[in-house]
Amino acid sequence: MNKNATLMSHLQNAAIVVLTVTAVLLLIQTPLVGDLAGKTPYELAQDWLAGDTSTDTAVTTDLTELALPVRVVFTNEYARYGLSAITTLDTDFELAGAFFGEALGSATTYEACSGEKLLTALHASSIYLDLEAPTPLEVLSRILGVNDAPESSLLRVTRLVLCPAENGATLYLQDTDQGFFVSRTAISSATLREALASLDGNGTDFAFSLSGEFSQLSPYTLIFSEPPQRYTLSAGNALTDQATFLRLAEFNPHTESGYTDSSGNTIIKEVYGTLRLEPDGSVFYQGADEAEAGSIYYVFAASTGKPTLLEAVAGAQRLAFTLLRDVSGDAELYLSEIDSSNKRFTVSFDYAVGGTPLRFSDGSHAATVTIEDQTITEFFLHCRSYTLSDSPALLLPIRQAAAIADSKYLSAELHVCYDEHGADTVGVGWFAD
Template sequence: MNDKKRRRRDFIQNLSIALLAVSAVLLFAKMYHLGGTAGDWQLLSSSSTQTSANSIGQTELLSAPVQAAVTGPYGRFGSVTLTTADEDFSPLRSLLEQALGSAGTGTPCGTEEFLEALKGTSVYCDFLSPLPLTVLAELMWTSGGDETVYARRLAVAEREGQVVLYLWDGGEACLRCDTALTAEVLLDTVSRYELGNAQFALDAATAQYPALDPCSLFLEKEPLLSVLFAGLPLSDTDRLLAVMGFNPNTQNRYPDASGTQVIMENGRTLRIYTDGTVAYLSGGDDALSISADGEIPSLLEASLGCSSLLNTLLASTGGDASIWLKDVRQNGISTTLSFGYQVDGVPICFSDRGAAAEITLSGTTVSSMTLRIRQYTSQEETSLLLPLRQALAVAACHPGTELTIGYVDNGSDVVRAQWLAE
């Protein structure tokens, strides 16, 4: 009987200790935003402690849509529905990581040389918009590079017995860099793919694709892309206010004549529009801020910090879309960034050509931000694309245009994939 009482007493003691431990962890998490509710950005006060952007970068890597083409002796493989986080991208990521890591100083070259390289054994990746090399390296799960050099299209190709890396911003700037890669490593990567399902417009530039950007990529079979349902998941704004450091129970909140909710607190203003758009303007001492090693963040620090902020704001919206960095520029202490939505590697474009999110930093402080909060959910229905022949006929009216596939959000509940000429 005594043994039974003792076991019962020990059980109760152990249970009490466990509950106290859990309570301590929860209290610690609430105090320090444990688990990513603040990511590598936080509401700063004179007593707050910043989180290192580098440590966040190791666990919250950037991800981006990418179009890829692998060319070998017997044809070409292509994909227009990849992201840099996909397992299918791993072999290409590994090759580009080695190429970027061993690349020498870039030498200017003509875009004709870049296009010629794509005709031989090569690996090509298009990140859809020019990004700094430091950000591209982060996408390849590595580090380094010159942040003043921007590239959109990368190619690893064999040239005169050497494997070289080409960096093209999509405009006039194109660089050629020698690498330490061997032809065997390049060929091993190419051999992992089943060739023959894709071609560039440059393959028949004078015949079938007379007026297109030569890097327009076409597949033998068009991808099957789901129709998306687009919702406005802002029924509960309290979490949004809390994440951005506003008091959800503030009395300084009112609707204007259009129905827009206006919240003003400590010199900062937040507007929540009826279409799901959120606009933030900083002021006062409680402004949002990202972490950086200096007073002015590097482009990579700005990209990681703002991506973390947006991912936190969108964490409760659910859906199948994710945010991706489209552009980051710096002028003095001001850094501007724009982001888009993508689903399964296919970008979502707004009919007004605007961004999903735009952020301006003054030093490390978020001075302004606009975010379109949308929830995209894949449906069983498949988007019906215009036949390629007809899409080519339309694109031919705009010489030099690039023909791609993307989703178009015109504000309705249904979003479909279609050909885009840009």
């Protein structure tokens, strides 16, 4: 009797084990409902173990990673050497970047001066730096690796000139709204002259030195006897992996709260915000007024609720780089515009490819980020991917472009940009500013 009872007990235990294992197997194969639809508990556990969280996927950024397109001219006693189609990240910029970084780091008080003084400095030995976009001087300083530049938050610079003087090199700059400024620096004039003297000319000149059609252009327009060869781009929608994008944007990639409207736009609404993903790769976001620390939408500020300009740019850059940098192909991002009022910042970025800036035909930016207090409340993105081809891009000769500009504009400054119309191929053209 005891043997039969023991046998029965063993059989019952075995049955319980089999039923338990069967239940677990059924559970891990059962899809969930609601926002987790389409995922089994096992798959969710895999996602969690793989770090499927927004805080793990947000990138760490630094202002030195912004690829600001620039044009540089070195002038010595005998010739000029010019560079175009480069950014602040290129090795060709290192010499100019080192000099201007040291100049900004050692500049004393900026005093107002006339534009003629800056223009006169270009006639003699000097280094000229032309920025694609007006850039706050403190942001430019950080881009050049200078962390302790004198306070100059009110200045938004479009061009700079560094030239030898009696007591150290002199720095001139132009602010887009406030005019021209000058400052002494700690750079040795002898060192600057030596660096300039070592360079040979390459047929670069300013419009102010030339006659004919060029004389009617902005004196700062650069004329290259052999302009750098640019190539056409193949372009496409970079929003091909929506699940990854949603995860990076801190949205549930398996949500059932999304729908597609009659225009083909995907609308996803969650408690903290709404995303609209359009068929061409455009993305719009509108969100809550407050984000949690660590979120991609949170902007760090040393003073609670009051991010500085640098902190606002850093927060916007973090979002733009997280969502765009790995899918944009050969394109790089640079800071192209920043507006501020009270506790609100609007920060915009654009693409540059092969050192040449890219402009959208509708005047929009690659990314525009709105910050209120310490939260990113809105953003717009052009999720586009660009690949440099082997086909040379056709470009109207500058003499013909100058003749056209003279008939339409007064003292236009000409430069080359990629002209993006949303097609599969992108070419270059002359733009007048």
